[in-house]
């Protein structure tokens with residue numbers, strides 16, 4: 828029996844399977860339309876190691892990092908978000924972001940929260956991709972998670 832085709836098939840699998848794994852990135856969608864988000868619009872400078880990891884795992888690597896959350900994350904929140912969401916994320920013309928009520932339930936996961944920041948939602952919640960780069964969005968998100976006052980059981984991003 829000619830074993831050559833088998834050997835070729837095995838080799839192809841050995842090469843293709845690990846390659847597929849590295850391609851398996853999270854798909855990010857617009858929170859309202861469901862369209863896949865186009866990162867070619869992203870503000871320059873956000874393609875950090877943390878953002879690359881986030882695209883693979885769907886988990887914000889800055890969560891629990893106090894230095895990032897209370898440093899840059901908080902100051903970016905104050906300049907980009909607090910005017911509408913309140914200084915303590917308690918809500919103003921936009922909803923509170925530190926409690927466990929979410930208009931968009933996917934925001935209990937980091938992917939869902941990021942999707943709203945990058946792609947926007949309804950009304951005055953415009954897309955932030957021209958305002959913050961993707962790494963800065965992760966920093967703001969880490970601050971938001973750090974001031975969460977809702978039910979710990981609903982903190983899906985920790986699961």
Ligand code: HEC
Nearest residue numbers: 907908911920921922929930931934943948949950951952
């Ligand atoms: C000009 C005002 C404005 C700014 C600036 C703004 N938002 Fe919003 N945001 C809103 C409004 C209004 C809504 C409600 C939109 C909706 O329900 O579709 C909203 C909704 C949200 C939601 C969804 C909340 C939920 O309950 O599901 C998140 C998350 C959010 N904003 C985060 C942010 C962050 C983080 C920033 C800063 C980077 C920001 N927003 C900047 C007005 C704003």
